[in-house]
Amino acid sequence: MHIEPGLVSEAKIGLSYATAAGAGVYALKLAADAIRAQGFASLAGRSVATTALVFSFFEVLPHYPVGVSEVHLILGSTLFLVFGLAPAAIGLALGLLIQGLFFAPFDLPQYGMNVTTLLVPLFALTAVARRIIAPDTPYVALRYRQALALSTTYQAGIVLWVAFWAFYGHGFSAENTAAIASFGGAYMLVIVIEPLVDLAVLAVAKALNGLRGTPLLERRLYEAA
Secondary structure, X not given: OOOOOOOOOOOOOHHHHHHHHHHXXXXXXXXHHHHHHHOHHHHHHHHHHHHHHHHHHXXXXXXXXXXXXXXXXXXXXXXXXXXXXXXXXXXXXXXXXXXXXXXXXXXXXXXXXXXXXXHHHHHHHHHHHHHHOOOOOOHXXXXXXXXXXXXXXXXXXXXXXXXHHHHHHHOOOHHHHHHHHHHHHHHOOHHHHHHHHHHHHHHHHHHOHXXXXXXXXXXXXXXXX
């Protein structure tokens, strides 16, 4: 998912700075909560891991331009389950920034839109997780339908934000609407893959029970809330 250059004009791009700033302030609040819960070293270690993974997701995994954006396998729900909310948010923001600075400088003007599109669905995912995962259930015990719900929330949120930016930038013409629809249809195919990746990663974590208590993983991965 990358907003294409020119999709939103310079005259309108200011809105993305405001939305990105709001998401960034909330991410800082989450980081402070994570430090209180598991300490600064734990947050830093997990954030380094998520940043490296996000960068590799964007640079190494296949991605295809479709319609108004690109289809990526971002694995936002996987990052959330394994490393926690704050490290996932930090990793998404920093991984995207590093890619832009060193490999895709043409994407930097769209950074506010891209980071909003990645982070706000992540925050929505956590709200869904609180509703569908019982407090006494560690993440390694999740079932397919729960993983599917988390992945669907995240990917649908990305599609909605990309659609918002596209409509905001180019209006409701038939051509723009068709391009948005083609992107949305292609992107939602990620939902077929991501829950299976989540469950595979959780199964590996469950088998490696000796990792329980390590500060480099989300505490809820092995423990009840």
